[in-house]
Amino acid sequence: MDKRILIPTDFSKNALNAARYALDLYANLNCEFYFLNVFSLDSYTTKSLFLPEPGSTEYEMAKAKSEASFLKLLDIFKQHHDNPKHSFHTISTINFLSEALKQTIVEKDIELLVMGTQGASGTKGIIFGSNTVNAMEKITECPLLAVPQNVKFSPPKEIVFPTNFKSTFKRRELVYLIEIAKMHETAIRLLYVSKKQDLTELQETNKLLLEDIMQSIEHSFHNLTEKDVSDGITSFVESRNSDMIAFINHKHFFFSSVFSKPLVKEIGYKAIVPILALH
Template sequence: MDKRILIPTDFSKNALKAVRYALDLYRKLNCEFYFLNVFRVENYSTTTLTIPEPGSAEYENAKLKSEEEFAKLLEMVALHHDNPKHTYHTISTFNYLSEALKQTIAEKDIDLVVMGTRGATANREIIFGGNTVNAMEKIRDCPVLAIPPDISFKPPAEIVFPTDYKTPFKRKELKYLIEIALMHGSAIRVLYVSKKANLSQLQQNNKNLLGEILMNVTHSFHSLSEKDVSDGITLFVASRDSDMIAFINHKHFFFGSVFSRPLVKELGYDATVPILALH
């Protein structure tokens, strides 16, 4: 198999959009898809001190409901996304979503997590909204692709890659971005947002290195003189009708503070295009 992709779902329409996007994005590759549902048990939650025991009526009923929803999901996939290159697995569990993600990524050797930025409710505290942002920030073992609601798949013609050029680039960090670009003939638009137009020697060296790494992909370099990084990216994407944003979430470079705090939250909650968080 070329890819192992994990897709958490609460079976909402928004979560279904994320499933469809992932299946279409990787339709050309041999993939194993793992659908994960963190189910709820009546009168219990992951915040209560008591935990329902497997085998109890409440637990088994909730698990059965999850499995029945999975059966419907797999029917939809077979009907609309019949692809001999893809195989599917389902996981139903009572757990914290963050723990279930971490455990499944490790046990199944997951390459990519795909999540909707909204679940069954627009409430930021319910399962998806906040958890998708947390996943983009905290999952370090594989990239996370966040799919906003109301997105229908179209091959990404243009992917915006914001950077400050302050950290040297590594080919393995950009592997998934380049792979998507090559699969769909996408152009990568490298975006530098800063009040300082001139680059330091270190930044220029890193820019040159990035150009070498992207040499087999259509790409171009752009800069914006904008005080707010978030506004600059948003304006750039909107003005060009770009199809995706990708960024490397380094802990200790400016995305680690400016980007992954307010900006990932802004983009994660109010995204209009898919966001690929690379690590």
């Protein structure tokens, strides 16, 4: 069965960049790409409890504008990403973004969600837009790959996987990470950031389980003594010029520490890397 990937777009350069990254990352797999545009009406405000109905002049004009933009987008892909392994579908809808994403994921049996980290109205200097962060929190039905706007695709040679070894790992949680690693012969660097380097018995057991799951791909374990987890991850990624960060979002595990400072702001950070949030 073809891999099904959902990419929301507002037709900004950032959204286009995220789409191109996904097309290149999965260039060797048979994939169905679903592009979702949630359009809005100028007269509609969020104070209203009702979304405008199809059939109204304003609704139909907005939908037609969305569909016209999709024709231009597909033309770009035809010229620059003509891959017989890939097929494209477009969805234009009026809805709240989070609801539209969840609905499409269920209806189309989506396996991966790919989002740019800034929309057309993104604030300069902030890497993760609120839509992407909200999706990382709320979308639990499938993994999410967040692609920063300045990152161009090159085959990932190294993915950093931060973990505290406190949760028991399941193979199915890591299947997408291992798939990417096998496709591109990528090494996984398992990073433990803590003031205490000694592991408990439970952590040691979980580490052995993780090593067993990773045995089919190149991997290595690394320790960093840092007070701040996000600082440790950031410095590790920077020092090694790593290509991606992946983590399992166990009950928002790591969420506040990873997505608050250093990692989500462009502070002396030349190559912000994509982040794969697994569930």
